[in-house]
Every structure is written in structure tokens, then in C-alpha cells.
Amino acid sequence: MSRKQRVIEAATQLFAEQGFEKTPISLICEVAEVSKGTIFHHFKNKDEILRAVFIHITELIEEADKKDEHIESKALLLPSLIESIFDGMTIPEHRQMYQFNFNVMVHPVTRAIVADLINERYQGLQTTTEEVFRTLGHDNPSIITKMFIAEIDGIAMNYLLNDDFPIESIKSEFIKKYCR
Amino acid sequence: MSRKQRVIEAATQLFAEQGFEKTPISLICEVAEVSKGTIFHHFKNKDEILRAVFIHITELIEEADKKDEHIESKALLLPSLIESIFDGMTIPEHRQMYQFNFNVMVHPVTRAIVADLINERYQGLQTTTEEVFRTLGHDNPSIITKMFIAEIDGIAMNYLLNDDFPIESIKSEFIKKYCR
Amino acid sequence: MSRKQRVIEAATQLFAEQGFEKTPISLICEVAEVSKGTIFHHFKNKDEILRAVFIHITELIEEADKKDEHIESKALLLPSLIESIFDGMTIPEHRQMYQFNFNVMVHPVTRAIVADLINERYQGLQTTTEEVFRTLGHDNPSIITKMFIAEIDGIAMNYLLNDDFPIESIKSEFIKKYCR
Amino acid sequence: MSRKQRVIEAATQLFAEQGFEKTPISLICEVAEVSKGTIFHHFKNKDEILRAVFIHITELIEEADKKDEHIESKALLLPSLIESIFDGMTIPEHRQMYQFNFNVMVHPVTRAIVADLINERYQGLQTTTEEVFRTLGHDNPSIITKMFIAEIDGIAMNYLLNDDFPIESIKSEFIKKYCR
DNA sequence: GATGAATGAGAATTCATTCAT
DNA sequence: TATGAATGAATTCTCATTCAT
Numbered sequence: 001m002s003r004k005q006r007v008i009e010a011a012t013q014l015f016a017e018q019g020f021e022k023t024p025i026s027l028i029c030e031v032a033e034v035s036k037g038t039i040f041h042h043f044k045n046k047d048e049i050l051r052a053v054f055i056h057i058t059e060l061i062e063e064a065d066k067k068d069e070h071i072e073s074k075a076l077l078l079p080s081l082i083e084s085i086f087d088g089m090t091i092p093e094h095r096q097m098y099q100f101n102f103n104v105m106v107h108p109v110t111r112a113i114v115a116d117l118i119n120e121r122y123q124g125l126q127t128t129t130e131e132v133f134r135t136l137g138h139d140n141p142s143i144i145t146k147m148f149i150a151e152i153d154g155i156a157m158n159y160l161l162n163d164d165f166p167i168e169s170i171k172s173e174f175i176k177k178y179c180r
Numbered sequence: 181m182s183r184k185q186r187v188i189e190a191a192t193q194l195f196a197e198q199g200f201e202k203t204p205i206s207l208i209c210e211v212a213e214v215s216k217g218t219i220f221h222h223f224k225n226k227d228e229i230l231r232a233v234f235i236h237i238t239e240l241i242e243e244a245d246k247k248d249e250h251i252e253s254k255a256l257l258l259p260s261l262i263e264s265i266f267d268g269m270t271i272p273e274h275r276q277m278y279q280f281n282f283n284v285m286v287h288p289v290t291r292a293i294v295a296d297l298i299n300e301r302y303q304g305l306q307t308t309t310e311e312v313f314r315t316l317g318h319d320n321p322s323i324i325t326k327m328f329i330a331e332i333d334g335i336a337m338n339y340l341l342n343d344d345f346p347i348e349s350i351k352s353e354f355i356k357k358y359c360r
Numbered sequence: 361m362s363r364k365q366r367v368i369e370a371a372t373q374l375f376a377e378q379g380f381e382k383t384p385i386s387l388i389c390e391v392a393e394v395s396k397g398t399i400f401h402h403f404k405n406k407d408e409i410l411r412a413v414f415i416h417i418t419e420l421i422e423e424a425d426k427k428d429e430h431i432e433s434k435a436l437l438l439p440s441l442i443e444s445i446f447d448g449m450t451i452p453e454h455r456q457m458y459q460f461n462f463n464v465m466v467h468p469v470t471r472a473i474v475a476d477l478i479n480e481r482y483q484g485l486q487t488t489t490e491e492v493f494r495t496l497g498h499d500n501p502s503i504i505t506k507m508f509i510a511e512i513d514g515i516a517m518n519y520l521l522n523d524d525f526p527i528e529s530i531k532s533e534f535i536k537k538y539c540r
Numbered sequence: 541m542s543r544k545q546r547v548i549e550a551a552t553q554l555f556a557e558q559g560f561e562k563t564p565i566s567l568i569c570e571v572a573e574v575s576k577g578t579i580f581h582h583f584k585n586k587d588e589i590l591r592a593v594f595i596h597i598t599e600l601i602e603e604a605d606k607k608d609e610h611i612e613s614k615a616l617l618l619p620s621l622i623e624s625i626f627d628g629m630t631i632p633e634h635r636q637m638y639q640f641n642f643n644v645m646v647h648p649v650t651r652a653i654v655a656d657l658i659n660e661r662y663q664g665l666q667t668t669t670e671e672v673f674r675t676l677g678h679d680n681p682s683i684i685t686k687m688f689i690a691e692i693d694g695i696a697m698n699y700l701l702n703d704d705f706p707i708e709s710i711k712s713e714f715i716k717k718y719c720r
Numbered sequence: 721g722a723t724g725a726a727t728g729a730g731a732a733t734t735c736a737t738t739c740a741t
Numbered sequence: 742t743a744t745g746a747a748t749g750a751a752t753t754c755t756c757a758t759t760c761a762t
Binding site: 564565566576577580585586 | 736737739
């Protein structure tokens with residue numbers, strides 16, 4: 001793995017664990033086993049590392065989502081979408097990524113650094129999800145989708161922050177609510 | 181207003197806007213118009229300012245919530261609860277408080293500093309909300325409540341972070357969903 | 361002497377000897393015997409130290425110039441002005457100050473930092489010197505003054521940079537040239 | 541143009557504009573469109589680039605000076621010398637070179653790097669100019685020459701540093717003064 | 721209680737130089 | 742010759758905290 005890759009991986013982990021601001025570059029160096037000079041050779045500044053990590057994570061998420069295969073039955077469209085979202089967030093290896101996402105998006109300073117990337121990603125999510133609700137004949141697919149995404153966000157956040165969050169039961173209730 | 185109060189108000193605003201870590205104490209001094217010495221006279225360290233702000237905000241929220249009392253009709257219990265929550269989050273003066281809350285709760289470092297206070301507040305919220313769902317005869321009031329709180333969290337977060345979030349439409353949909 | 365004063369004196373010496381850019385703040389700390397924190401408590405950044413030094417030196421020069429007493433005879437006005445300028449620049453303790461001046465003024469980066477101060481000082485010098493030439497009935501006092509100042513600059517510069525510059529003989533020639 | 545030449549041209553421009561110390565080699569690379577490796581292949585270190593630029597500039601100046609030859613009339617010797625000096629310094633393309641010269645010669649650190657070259661160049665200038673004053677029968681050709689060079693230095697410096705320096709009027713006055 | 725000068729540990733960043741390819 | 746990745750020492754600057762007044 002190239003040094004640049006090593007830096008991104010190390011930064012992903014550290015930013016998720018301790019946040020962007022509390023992670024000194026010196027620590028990234030240690031974990032990635034590269035020198036400080038190398039970091040600044042590959043990234044103009046610390047902000048650019050954040051952006052690289054955000055892009056990296058977006059790629060990982062998109063890759064994971066590709067697995068969702070074609071659903072035949074319309075009735076299963078929404079349940080299987082919800083299933084795959086909940087499954088995605090409960091994969092232990094993804095925990096870090098989700099944590100990082102919330103950290104970055106909620107903090108005004110970091111959010112500003114990747115504002116354009118957040119927007120891009122959100123547009124994509126909105127478009128594909130809206131398509132599902134439209135197919136199912138909802139009155140207000142755009143609004144429903146926005147609410148849906150927001151609710152998922154909230155559930156993911158609570159799941160990530162509380163060790164005893166009953167994610168499985170909530171998944172059931174959530175599906176029940178949306179699919180009756 | 182006492183100097184201590186001035187510090188808490190200034191810190192609330194600054195932490196909400198720029199986050200805890202990016203807010204130097206010197207800036208709090210400037211905004212609150214007190215000296216550094218004074219701050220360290222009233223607060224053991226920066227973490228204690230964060231805790232004081234968190235407590236201050238919790239009080240403000242609880243005060244605002246006291247107003248919604250005695251609903252007679254059971255049918256109105258949930259709609260009026262939801263109404264009051266949405267109304268609370270859309271009051272312009274509360275925006276800052278909500279922003280601060282998310283900042284602090286999502287960031288691992290700040291979250292650790294006020295972990296006990298977060299827990300306390302969450303327990304209270306869970307208990308009183310659960311009581312509502314129990315009264316309405318839901319099967320699984322504890323789970324439903326956790327989902328409900330998480331969803332509200334997500335909606336508040338999306339509302340705070342996106343300037344064009346259609347909060348009013350989503351309030352309607354949300355009530356519709358929960359009160360069929 | 362206050363720490364701030366100590367910093368200014370140390371910086372004056374070091375900037376003169378090694379130039380602004382080659383003088384690390386850490387070295388100023390050592391010489392002034394203050395901590396790094398103290399420097400940044402009193403000066404917003406390194407540029408502000410440069411400005412403080414420039415102002416300090418300007419004061420010293422103006423103080424030295426005050427000694428020039430009232431000349432009665434018009435014939436002696438110019439010779440004694442030239443004398444006092446040359447004497448000023450050959451005082452060993454002033455050498456450093458003159459060196460610093462040239463360093464700062466010639467270097468585009470440092471010049472920009474104190475541009476306003478340079479201008480102010482130059483205006484004063486131009487005005488008072490022009491008055492002398494006007495009194496003596498020169499045709500073009502403004503132009504003559506500018507040339508005069510430029511020539512003095514050049515002589516000072518050559519004197520400061522060459523150890524064997526025959527400053528005394530040149531003073532005589534210079535007076536001869538301007539006062540026949 | 542060879543890569544080495546390109547480096548020298550780029551360095552000339554950059555050193556003149558921003559000074560030696562403030563010009564990173566990486567910037568020279570960009571402007572010259574060569575790689576860092578190439579620079580260190582052709583120059584032992586950064587100091588050697590400075591020396592190469594100094595030598596390059598000296599050549600350009602000497603080349604320009606060769607043009608003024610055979611003046612028949614003794615009376616025109618000095619006026620035409622002064623004319624050609626002033627003309628040289630006001631050629632727009634030469635501005636950069638003159639700026640570079642002052643930067644390097646005044647700054648103690650850079651001056652040390654090219655001390656021998658400065659000396660060589662100065663000796664040549666002194667010798668040829670002294671010859672003129674000797675021919676004209678001045679008492680003290682060596683001293684006069686030193687003063688003359690210093691004054692020209694000062695005028696050039698003031699011209700380069702002040703946008704509104706009245707160089708043409710001063711040229712006239714200067715000639716008047718020396719050629720009465 | 722209140723002040724602000726002083727501190728020093730640690731942060732991001734710059735940059736000349738080396739070296740394997 | 743030419744390249745650019747890699748390095749690490751050095752630099753500026755930030756900031757929580759202490760303490761004498």
C-alpha cells in the first residue's frame with residue numbers, strides 16, 4: 001500500500017476515534033509510519049487530508065451499496081432497502097466510517113471543509129431513495145424521502161452513540177411503520 | 181448579569197458557532213468582556229465551562245418544556261407533543277442551543293466531558309416520552325420511544341444543517357405517520 | 361526594562377545583524393531572555409515585531425536629530441546639516457540601526473510590512489530638508505532635495521557595506537560640491 | 541534554452557521580486573518547469589543558484605555597457621557616461637536586475653554568499669570610472685569616483701523603491717552638478 | 721473577586737536536500 | 742540527465758493554565 005494510502009487509512013481511523021481537531025498530524029505520521037514531510041508532500045494541508053478521507057469513505061460506502069441486487073417484487077423494494085441500510089450501519093468495520101461521518105458533518109468547522117462533498121453525496125442519496133418512494137406511489141416522494149433520510153440519520157447516530165441501543169428491534173419497528 | 185453568567189452566555193454562542201475545540205478561552209473573554217483571570221477564578225478549566233454551558237442549556241430546554249401541560253384528550257397527547265417538539269426546534273433563539281447540543285454529543289472528546297449529563301438528560305426524556313406511548317397503549321413503548329427520539333434527533337439535525345430543509349411539511353408527515 | 365522593551369532591543373540587534381527572515385523568534389527569546397509565549401503575548405506576530413523595531417529606531421533617530429541647534433548664518437545651514445547627517449551615520453552605536461534600515465527598506469517583503477512607516481518618515485525628511493534648500497534660494501528645492509536624500513542614502517549604504525569606505529574624505533567632497 | 545538557463549532566468553525574476561530567502565526552490569521549479577531533481581543536478585545547493593544568477597546578471601550588465609564606446613570630445617565624456625548609466629537603470633527589462641542587485645548586496649546573509657563576486661564587479665566599475673575622472677583632471681579621482689558610485693547607487697535605489705521618483709529631472713540636476 | 725503578564729508544551733507548516741528509479 | 746517521493750529539522754504560532762499584584 002502506498003504511503004498516501006496508509007495516511008488516509010490512518011487518518012480515517014484517528015479522525016473517527018478522536019475527531020479531526022484533536023488528531024495531530026504527528027499522530028497520523030506515527031500510525032501510518034510515514035514522516036511529517038511525506039504527509040505534506042501528498043497533502044497541501046490538514047484540511048486536504050480530511051477531504052481525502054471523506055472521499056475515501058464515500059467510495060467505500062458506495063462500493064458496499066453496489067451489492068444491493070435487483071429486487072423483483074415492488075412490495076419488497078422498501079423493506080429490503082431499509083434492511084440493507086440497517087445492515088450497513090451495523091457492520092462492525094463500518095462503525096468507524098459512520099462515526100467519522102457524523103463528526104465531520106455536525107461540526108461547523110469540519111462541515112465547511114467538505115461542504116461540497118457532503119452536498120454531492122446527499123443529492124445522490126436523495127435521488128435514488130426518492131425514486132423508490134415514487135415507484136411505490138407515495139404522494140409526496142421528495143418530502144417523504146427527506147424525512148426518511150433524516151430519521152435514518154437519527155437512528156444511526158443514536159445507535160453509534162449509545163452502546164445499548166436496541167438496533168434490531170428498532171429496525172423491525174421502522175420497517176413496520178414504513179411498510180404497512 | 182454576573183460575570184459568570186456572561187461567560188456562560190458567550191461560551192454557549194461561541195461553542196455553537198465554532199465548536200468547543202476551535203473556541204479559545206481568549207475569545208470567550210473578549211465576547212464576555214471579562215479577563216482570563218476571572219474565567220479561571222470561576223471555572224477550574226475549559227472542560228468545566230463546557231459542563232456549565234451544557235447544564236445551562238438543559239435548564240433552558242426544561243423551562244421551555246414546562247409550558248406544555250395538561251392535555252385532556254388522549255387523542256391529542258401525541259400530536260401536541262410532536263407539535264411542541266418541532267416548535268421548540270424552530271424557534272430562532274433555540275437554534276444555537278440545538279447546534280451546541282449536536283456538536284457536543286457527536287464529538288467523542290466533548291461527549292466524554294459531559295457524558296454523565298447527557299445520560300441524565302436522556303433518561304428524563306425517555307421516561308416522560310415513554311409514558312405517553314404507554315398511555316396510548318403501544319405494545320412496545322420503550323422501543324417505540326427510543327426510535328421516536330432518534331428520529332426527532334435526525335430531523336432536528338437535518339433541519340439545522342440544511343438551510344432548505346422543509347421542516348413544516350415534514351412535521352405534518354411525521355404527525356400523520358405517528359397518529360394514524 | 362520591561363520584557364517588551366527587551367524583546368525590541370534584542371530584535372533590533374538581531375534583525376540588523378542577520379536580517380529579519382533569518383532571525384528565528386526562538387533566537388530573539390534567547391537574547392531577550394523571555395519565553396516564546398511572552399513574545400506572542402506582546403506582539404500579534406513576527407511582522408509586528410518588525411514594525412515595533414522600526415518605530416523604535418525611528419524614535420532613536422529623531423531623538424538624535426533634536427540636538428541640531430539653531431544655526432544663525434545662512435551660509436552654514438547646509439554644511440552643518442550635512443555634517444550632522446554624516447556624523448549621525450558614523451556613530452558606532454548607530455551603525456546597527458542604519459544597517460537595519462537598509463535591510464528592511466530594500467527587501468520587498470519587509471518593505472511591504474512597514475510601508476506606511478517608511479512613507480511617514482520619508483515625508484518628514486523631505487519636508488524639513490526641502491525647507492533648507494528653499495531658504496537657500498535653489499530653483500528646484502523639491503527635486504534637489506530628492507536627489508540629496510538619494511545621494512546620502514547611497515553614501516550611507518556604501519559606507520555601511522564596505523569596511524574601507526573613505527567616509528571622511530567623501531564628506532568633505534560632498535560638502536564642497538553642495539556648498540560652493 | 542537549456543534547463544539550467546531556464547532555472548537561472550526563473551530564479552532571477554523570483555529573487556528580485558520576493559528575495560532569496562522567501563523564494564522556495566519548489567517555486568523556481570514551477571516557474572522554470574523543471575523538477576527538483578534537475579535543479580540539484582545542476583546546482584550543488586541553493587546558494588549556488590544565487591551565485592549563478594549574480595554572475596548571469598553581471599554578464600548582462602557588462603554586455604549592455606559595451607555599447608557606449610569611443611567618445612571623442614573630453615567634454616562629453618562625463619555627461620555621456622551619466623546618461624548611459626541613467627538610461628540603463630530606467631530600461632524596464634533592467635528593473636528586475638537592479639532590484640535583485642540591491643536585495644542581494646544589502647542583505648548580510650546573501651551578501652556573504654556572493655561577497656567575492658560583488659568585490660570583483662565593484663573593482664571593475666571603480667577602475668573604469670576612476671579613469672574618466674582622472675582624464676578630466678580631477679584632484680582626487682579615487683575619492684570622487686567612490687562618491688559618484690555611491691550617489692548613483694542611492695539614486696537607483698530611490699528610483700526603484702519609489703514609484704513617483706522624478707528620475708528624469710534628477711538626471712538633469714545630476715549632470716548639471718558634475719559637469720559645471 | 722479581578723486582572724493580565726508570563727509560560728511552555730505542542731500544533732501546523734515550510735523547505736532544502738537526498739536518493740532510488 | 743531527469744524525476745519526484747521521502748525526509749526531518751526548523752519555524753511560526755496557538756492556547757490552556759498559573760500566579761503575582
